Amino acid sequence: MTNIIQLTVPSRIPPLEARITALLGAFADHRRTGDDVFWLKENAELLNILECTGQSVAPEALARHAGFYADAVTRLEFFPQYYRFLLSMSLDLEDLGMPGNEAQRMVDFAAREGLAEAELSDLQRAEARRLMSRRGIDPVRDDGLNDRLRAFCARTATFALPNKKAAYELTHIVYYLSEYGRRDPDLPDEAIQSLHFAGLTAFLDQNADLVAEVCIALHYAGRTPPAVWTAWLEQETAAYGITADPSASLNDDYHEYLVCNWHQAVTGSALFRKPVCDDRLHFKSGARPQTVLRELSQAIYGLDRRSGDWGRMRPIMEPSLSPQARDVLSVAVNSSTLFDAYFEGFARAGRA
Template sequence: MSNIIALNVPPRRQRLIERAGALIDIFATQRRIQDDVFWLKENAELLSILECTGTAVGADMLAPHHDFYDGLHDRLQFFPQYYRFLLSIGLDLEDLGLPGTQMEELCHSVARQGLPDAELSDLQRAEARRLLARRGVACAAADPELDSRLHGFINRSDTYALPNKKAAYELTHIVFYLSEYGRRDPELGPDAVRSLTYAGILAYLDQNIDLLAEVCVALRQAGQQPDPIWVDAVRTDLSGFTVVSDEDTISSDAYHEYLVANWAAQTLGFDDTGAALPVGRVAFHHPTRTGGALRGVSAALFAAARTRSTRWDHMCDYVFSVLDDDAAAVLEATIASTTEFDAFFATFARA
């Protein structure tokens, strides 16, 4: 049977499927226990990426989740505060091919209990709306003005020209929800596209490839083409990952950056260059990279005080003069990656 599959499935696609199966087992059984909320977070993220990229894993590869899926009703009753994680995992398992049809009823149950009514933010209400809509269930907490507020948030480009990782990640996730993870046009206007560009500029300056990869995915979902310099940074980062056997307790590692870089690789269409996956418990280590330029540029601008200008052509010689070679190279690449740097700098300078 394996020979037949290898002959009929393109080699790259087959590698992606095999890697997906290994990742499912690693995250479901090897890293954390199911009662750990971080188990929910990690598995929800992995399964969501597999589902939205259309990775055909099938029931056999999803077998490590069979018992968890069967117990979802009881978990939702006892842990309603985690309903978004639990719905996300269950919906993705069904849509990826695990036999079962309980998620429609569980979505109705969540709606009847009004669990989304407890959400404080529009971002969380948008996620709840999307999850329930996957089984045709209306989300009462998502009022008719929700989309208008979401677009208002992402249209304020100046927000994303200042270092604020929380706002930047909320920006990308709003695009994910509005686009239904790439399934429809999120109807972003030029201001929202500029917001993504500004967030990408800051991510590249900071060499935050995790955020940069999310920005690249969001741009593609909005029908835009990320700059090749950004795409190459994500690709280089992915190829430099190491995944190593680690029997110690995992407190934190670079699993999220690894998953998002793989997601970006599939979305942007470059070859799978991910690290080999050992059998058993593993930890994900991102590649060693030079420091970014964001801290150095910010320090230079702060030190300039009253001589600080909003015009990059007035400040560029001074800023480059105080940066070390690595930071200067990152800044040069950042400028080359966008036509929006001068407009970005006018806000970033805070003059």
């Protein structure tokens, strides 16, 4: 009789908690210095993803921000213009397990000083409301704020055109209204259509960062994103290259990497699967076509007479596109049942 011995081969990927610990260390200590506003931005983004997806973070990982946390109230008092970053980090650190009550002191200070009243943008007021409400204070005395945000989302024509600023505002409105997936944002059907339009533009642009944000927003709105987008994001997330290099440029794809992994967590998949180390890291996305949206716009713009009817326009436009652009366009068309409605706005036929 032959005895078969089963060998347990250890995984070459450290456990998730260890990967999170290394990633927090890399952002806390190796990319930028703590007096750089971009340090605040990067670390706030990472902590927010960990908090809103319910990740377990080891005490020693949180301790990398012990110095920041101990000084957070003083920083806020001297740099109130950065109150949203400072509040976000402190709230998330506490909610992830950092012992202390500094965030409450900071929220109380921000309320006393009326910091949210300095915001001109409804979007920034909504963020301030979302942050400070986590410690029981609503700083925005405006019953109509949420209605205005929903009205912005419901203007579908805005999102049938390439407009990254508006698209990111759209996704963040959904995050704030839904409290990052904790409640129904009560969006009208037109807002869901706007998310699909923004996602189609982002997919045509092969912008994984924005496609991921749109898919997350759809999940938080209780809707299922197109399966094609989700599958593409999974493929792109697996394609990231991460290298440790003390001289690496910080002009990299870190934000796209974080958002794509956030999307992985929201869909129930494993996040931060790539091995990382507690060092200066450089994040690089995989190669992808970058000219599709431009080619499509140029093809439409060059026509003397154009129509918003995709069925009529497709055979006219496609011959002028590169094979790569035609392939991406074909996938986009089949990814959403709303493509025909999207193209009607994208073509701008009424302005020809």
